Amino acid sequence: MIKLIASDMDGTLLNNHMEVPEENIKAISKAQKAGVEFIAATGRGIGHALASLDEANIHVPMILLNGALVLDANRDVLFSVPIPREKAFQIMDMLEEAGIYFEIFTAKHVYSENKVYRIDFFSSHLAEMAPELSPKMAIAATAERLTILPITYVKDMRQTVIDNNEEILKVIAFDKNGPIKLQAMTEKLSTLGELAIAASEASNIEINHENAQKGIALAQYAESKGITADEVMSIGDNFNDVSMLKYAGTSFAMGNAEPAVKSYAKFVTDTNVENGVAKAIEQVLE
Known part of the structure; x- marks a missing residue:
C-alpha cells in the first residue's frame, strides 16, 4: 500500500x-x-x-x-x-571563466548578479514552452512572473554570503546552447569531487553536494x-x-x-x- x-x-x-x-x-x-x-x-x-x-x-x-x-x-x-563554501566558490569561478550565467541558493535567498540576462533567458524559455506568446508577450510575462518569484540581485554573491554567514545549498547554471556547453562544464566540475550534478531541463545544470x-x-x-x-x-x-x-x-x-x-x-x-x-x-x- x-x-x-x-x-x-x-x-x-x-x-x-x-x-x-x-x-x-x-x-x-x-x-x-x-x-x-x-x-x-x-x-x-x-x-x-x-x-x-x-x-x-x-x-x-x-x-x-x-x-x-x-x-x-x-x-x-x-x-x-550545503556545499562547502570554498568548493562553492571554486564552482562559481569555473562557471564565470566559461562565461556561463548562474545563480546560487541559500536556505532563504536566491542570488544573482545579472538581472538583464535572467529576464532574457527566461523569456526565451517561456516562448519555447508557450509558443502562442509573441516575443514581447513572453518578455512581459517573464518580467511579471519574476516579480513574484523572490530573487535578490547583488553586486558580489561571494561577499554577500560571507557577510550574511549563509550556506550555499545549490548552484544552478543556465546556457541557451544547452548540453553543447554544459556537458563540458559538467565534466570539469566533476573533477572537484563530492558533487551531484544533474539537470532539470536541457538548458541548465544543477550542482549540489553529493549527499x-x-x-x-x-x-x-x-x-x-x-x-x-x-x-x-x-x-x-x-x-x-x-x-x-x-x-x-x-x-x-x-x-x-x-x-x-x-x-x-x-x-x-x-x-x-x-x-x-x-x-x-x-x-x-x-
Whole structure:
C-alpha cells in the first residue's frame, strides 16, 4: 500500500505556465483524504516552490534544492546539506571563466548578479514552452512572473554570503546552447569531487553536494515516518528525479520525460499538460 507520494514540480506537477492544474490539486486532495501523504520534491528554493504551491492552496512538506533542504508542512527545517563554501566558490569561478550565467541558493535567498540576462533567458524559455506568446508577450510575462518569484540581485554573491554567514545549498547554471556547453562544464566540475550534478531541463545544470539528492532526501524523510521504500511512490520527468525514481517502490515518469529518465521508472504516465500526475495518483489509488 502506498503511504507517501513524492512529486517533482517543473515539467511534472506544474503545467507549462508554471501552475498546478486543477486536476492535480483534486488528485492530491483525494490521496490525502485516503491517508496518503504528499511531498513536493523540487530543484526550486522555498520562495519559488511556494509561489506555485500556495497559489494552488497546497500545503505539504517539501524536498527543496534537489534534496539540499527539507522542510515539514509547517516550513520548519528538518535537515540541510550545503556545499562547502570554498568548493562553492571554486564552482562559481569555473562557471564565470566559461562565461556561463548562474545563480546560487541559500536556505532563504536566491542570488544573482545579472538581472538583464535572467529576464532574457527566461523569456526565451517561456516562448519555447508557450509558443502562442509573441516575443514581447513572453518578455512581459517573464518580467511579471519574476516579480513574484523572490530573487535578490547583488553586486558580489561571494561577499554577500560571507557577510550574511549563509550556506550555499545549490548552484544552478543556465546556457541557451544547452548540453553543447554544459556537458563540458559538467565534466570539469566533476573533477572537484563530492558533487551531484544533474539537470532539470536541457538548458541548465544543477550542482549540489553529493549527499543532496532527491532520492536520499526522500529516503530519509520516509524513514523518519516509519515508511519503507515499497510504500513510496515517486513521479518525475528529468535527470534530477532519477535518484527518487530508483528509490521508490512505485515510480512514474512523465510522458514528457527524457527518454533515458523513463528507463528508470516502472510506469509512464501522461505529460504535464495532460495532468499526468493526477492520472498516476488515480491509478495507484484504484
